[in-house]
Amino acid sequence: MMNSPEQHLSPKQHLLEVDGLQVDFKTDDGLVQAVRGVSFYLDRGETLGIVGESGSGKSVTNLALMGLVPRPPGIVKSGRALLDGQDLLQMSDNALTAVRGAKIAMIFQDPMTALNPFLTVEEQLTEMTILHLNHTPAEARDHAVSMLEQVGIPGAARRMRDYPHHFSGGMRQRVMIAMALSCEPDVLIADEPTTALDVTIQAQILDLMAELQSEHQTAIILITHDLGVVASVCDRVMVMYAGKIVEEADAPSLFANPRHPYTMGLLESVPRLDRPHGVSLSAIEGQPPDLAHLPPGCSFAPRCPYALEKCTVEAPPLTDRIDQGRFACFVNVDDSEPKPFAAKRT
Amino acid sequence: MNNSAHHEKTSSAESLLSVKNLRVHFPVRRGGWLRGERCLIRAVDGVSFDVAEGETLGLVGESGCGKSTTARAILNLNRATAGEVWLDVARIDQLSPSAMLPHRRKIQMIFQDPFASLNPRMTVGRIVSEPMDIFNLHSRRDRKLEAMRLLDLVGLNPRFLNRYPHEFSGGQRQRIGVARALAVQPKIIICDEPVSALDVSIQAQVINLMMDLQQKLGLSYVFIAHDLAVVRHIADRVGVMYLGKIVELATSDELYRSPQHPYKQALLSAAPVPDPVVERQRKRIQLTGEVPSPDRVYPGCSFADRCPIADAACREKSPQLEGEAHAVSCFKPQLLAPTVANNT
Numbered sequence: 001m002m003n004s005p006e007q008h009l010s011p012k013q014h015l016l017e018v019d020g021l022q023v024d025f026k027t028d029d030g031l032v033q034a035v036r037g038v039s040f041y042l043d044r045g046e047t048l049g050i051v052g053e054s055g056s057g058k059s060v061t062n063l064a065l066m067g068l069v070p071r072p073p074g075i076v077k078s079g080r081a082l083l084d085g086q087d088l089l090q091m092s093d094n095a096l097t098a099v100r101g102a103k104i105a106m107i108f109q110d111p112m113t114a115l116n117p118f119l120t121v122e123e124q125l126t127e128m129t130i131l132h133l134n135h136t137p138a139e140a141r142d143h144a145v146s147m148l149e150q151v152g153i154p155g156a157a158r159r160m161r162d163y164p165h166h167f168s169g170g171m172r173q174r175v176m177i178a179m180a181l182s183c184e185p186d187v188l189i190a191d192e193p194t195t196a197l198d199v200t201i202q203a204q205i206l207d208l209m210a211e212l213q214s215e216h217q218t219a220i221i222l223i224t225h226d227l228g229v230v231a232s233v234c235d236r237v238m239v240m241y242a243g244k245i246v247e248e249a250d251a252p253s254l255f256a257n258p259r260h261p262y263t264m265g266l267l268e269s270v271p272r273l274d275r276p277h278g279v280s281l282s283a284i285e286g287q288p289p290d291l292a293h294l295p296p297g298c299s300f301a302p303r304c305p306y307a308l309e310k311c312t313v314e315a316p317p318l319t320d321r322i323d324q325g326r327f328a329c330f331v332n333v334d335d336s337e338p339k340p341f342a343a344k345r346t
Numbered sequence: 347m348n349n350s351a352h353h354e355k356t357s358s359a360e361s362l363l364s365v366k367n368l369r370v371h372f373p374v375r376r377g378g379w380l381r382g383e384r385c386l387i388r389a390v391d392g393v394s395f396d397v398a399e400g401e402t403l404g405l406v407g408e409s410g411c412g413k414s415t416t417a418r419a420i421l422n423l424n425r426a427t428a429g430e431v432w433l434d435v436a437r438i439d440q441l442s443p444s445a446m447l448p449h450r451r452k453i454q455m456i457f458q459d460p461f462a463s464l465n466p467r468m469t470v471g472r473i474v475s476e477p478m479d480i481f482n483l484h485s486r487r488d489r490k491l492e493a494m495r496l497l498d499l500v501g502l503n504p505r506f507l508n509r510y511p512h513e514f515s516g517g518q519r520q521r522i523g524v525a526r527a528l529a530v531q532p533k534i535i536i537c538d539e540p541v542s543a544l545d546v547s548i549q550a551q552v553i554n555l556m557m558d559l560q561q562k563l564g565l566s567y568v569f570i571a572h573d574l575a576v577v578r579h580i581a582d583r584v585g586v587m588y589l590g591k592i593v594e595l596a597t598s599d600e601l602y603r604s605p606q607h608p609y610k611q612a613l614l615s616a617a618p619v620p621d622p623v624v625e626r627q628r629k630r631i632q633l634t635g636e637v638p639s640p641d642r643v644y645p646g647c648s649f650a651d652r653c654p655i656a657d658a659a660c661r662e663k664s665p666q667l668e669g670e671a672h673a674v675s676c677f678k679p680q681l682l683a684p685t686v687a688n689n690t
């Protein structure tokens with residue numbers, strides 16, 4: 001089939017298309033099914049949020065896209081991840097190195113996992129653009145200074161010689177963002193980028209990401225457990241539970257009209273600044289399942305107030321919401337009586 | 347049962363815990379221990395508050411502002427450099443560990459990290475009954491029954507008695523920490539970020555548990571957290587800390603609806619709420635600059651470098667915390683813009 005540029009840019013084709021991703025870990029405790037058939041897409045210039053409890057597979061999903069799942073114990077068992085038509089999961093290590101940083105980059109909760117403590121900021125920033133953009137050392141230096149300025153490091157030229165430990169937590173996070181964005185990647189994966197930061201610094205970093213995004217049309221995947229952050233910056237949201245996507249929709253629809261009981265429970269269990277003091281929170285009872293010993297059927301069933309008998313034998317497939325989105329539940333929560341979540345004995 | 351709550355009650359107007367002008371300074375060397383210059387970290391620099399029986403006092407503020415150091419100094423785990431801590435009618439700062447011990451029956455602590463704060467080699471039963479051994483509470487045989495009762499009270503299966511901490515999830519470990527704190531029937535528990543490490547659904551379970559226990563047992567809490575919404579939810583009164591000082595202190599509803607200190611307002615406006623409709627209409631108060639360092643001495647208001655309404659006078663003199671019901675430390679206290687809490 002001919003692949004004309006028009007076709008390539010047609011709105012049907014997404015920048016990134018992930019299909020049926022499965023990742024396992026072999027552990028002493030048995031086979032941990034960390035990601036169990038995850039499919040989603042990402043378009044240029046949009047921010048996709050991924051939320052879910054710790055251990056639900058958010059990080060592993062994205063590590064797989066970056067080719068960073070530790071092997072062993074991990075194996076990417078199946079799936080495709082097409083970035084501009086190229087399958088990231090089938091690439092050779094060399095090809096991946098060329099793509100990583102240039103087309104797809106990642107920032108982490110702890111900046112020290114991405115920054116080398118023994119190299120100056122200059123060395124780390126210039127390395128990237130010399131490798132990917134064929135910059136001369138002088139060009140690379142100028143570019144690095146301008147990136148540091150863009151992320152708001154005061155005295156950028158002077159601070160190039162500093163080592164990461166000379167910066168505060170918030171500034172390191174900015175240096176890492178500068179590094180991740182220095183080759184203008186098409187996709188930026190941000191894994192809990194502000195979780196370790198104070199709210200005032202978090203607000204600055206989120207604003208910065210949005211600014212850089214609108215300049216370069218970067219597509220962002222934002223992993224977070226903070227529903228407030230999701231509400232303030234994400235266009236679309238995916239909710240993960242026990243290695244699967246249980247619901248996905250554009251942000252306003254998801255918050256206004258959650259269809260999956262887990263999403264509903266999550267939204268009801270956060271204390272909110274715009275709610276008065278002292279009202280009791282509805283908590284989801286119990287705990288997320290052990291991924292090495294998953295219950296049959298819907299993995300949310302042991303905690304779900306809506307669960308039917310069927311839910312403990314059969315896993316609900318992802319079905320369409322009325323508004324483009326998807327959800328995986330047998331029950332239509334609107335047709336059934338509201339069932340409050342409550343903190344019961346565990 | 348020998349319950350300290352049966353002692354003569356102090357009048358309700360009197361406070362259970364009273365912290366007066368507390369200071370904790372750490373002398374350190376900067377930049378290599380040979381030629382490094384000496385400096386003083388003013389981690390806590392004049393903090394005062396009272397906590398009444400059955401009340402929850404919240405403490406919020408950004409990383410490094412001195413919340414944990416305040417908590418540790420109240421329990422005498424850090425020696426106070428100056429100031430006083432009163433529990434009931436006894437002054438407890440400056441006490442030696444052995445002199446402090448009897449007071450530890452009234453005041454207990456729970457910590458942020460549910461993974462680090464429990465001894466991995468002890469069974470849950472031992473962890474919960476150890477404080478009873480120390481204070482010689484109950485007969486030896488009854489201690490096991492009491493431990494089972496406490497596990498049940500915090501929502502854990504009493505049969506878990508012989509399991510080890512690693513067999514529990516984060517939320518369950520935090521429940522174990524609460525059970526251990528309750529083992530000596532304290533009057534007040536100092537909680538340092540007790541739910542910060544937990545997932546939201548589990549966090550809600552532990553918050554509800556703590557509020558239930560408070561009602562049942564008439565406990566007081568000092569509840570430290572950096573999550574403003576969590577603190578609003580649980581605390582009756584809230585103190586906002588900045589660089590070792592309380593800059594605003596008021597009832598929870600008052601402080602969130604009508605904050606007067608520019609810093610508190612900046613914090614509130616930076617905290618996102620889980621509602622895209624609200625978020626898309628919000629305007630934020632922009633703060634520039636990083637949190638300043640506690641090893642510097644600021645001649646004027648320590649917030650002046652980041653304050654959107656600072657003027658020359660703010661850089662000359664330090665404001666003091668003033669006011670009874672709603673205390674503020676600012677020369678120009680005012681509501682800069684409506685807060686999200688005004689919608690309630």
Ligand SMILES: Nc1ncnc2c1ncn2[C@@H]1O[C@H](COP(=O)(O)OP(=O)(O)OP(=O)(O)O)[C@@H](O)[C@H]1O
Nearest residue numbers: 372374387389408409410411412413414415416640
């Ligand atoms: N033993 C110590 N020696 C020197 N400095 C210390 C010591 N303990 C704390 N500090 C300093 O005192 C200040 C207050 O620390 P503290 O741990 O009380 O902050 P915090 O408000 O609890 O912060 P977080 O939200 O990060 O827990 C910080 O600047 C910290 O680095």
Ligand SMILES: Nc1ncnc2c1ncn2[C@@H]1O[C@H](COP(=O)(O)OP(=O)(O)O)[C@@H](O)[C@H]1O
Nearest residue numbers: 025034053054055056057058059060070073291
């Ligand atoms: N290197 C590893 N070895 C074994 N198990 C792992 C490894 N990395 C992740 N896992 C498991 O995979 C599951 C998903 O983890 P992760 O994607 O990190 O969750 P989160 O949603 O919190 O980011 C968890 O059960 C986790 O314990």
Ligand code: SF4
Nearest residue numbers: 298301304311329330
């Ligand atoms: S499928 Fe059944 S158990 Fe699963 S979320 Fe829906 S109602 Fe609950």
Ligand code: SF4
Nearest residue numbers: 647650653660676677
């Ligand atoms: S005293 Fe001045 S600088 Fe300090 S908070 Fe008030 S207005 Fe701002």
Ligand SMILES: [Mg+2]
Nearest residue numbers: 058059060191
């Ligand atoms: Mg993660």
Ligand SMILES: [Mg+2]
Nearest residue numbers: 413414415538
């Ligand atoms: Mg602390």
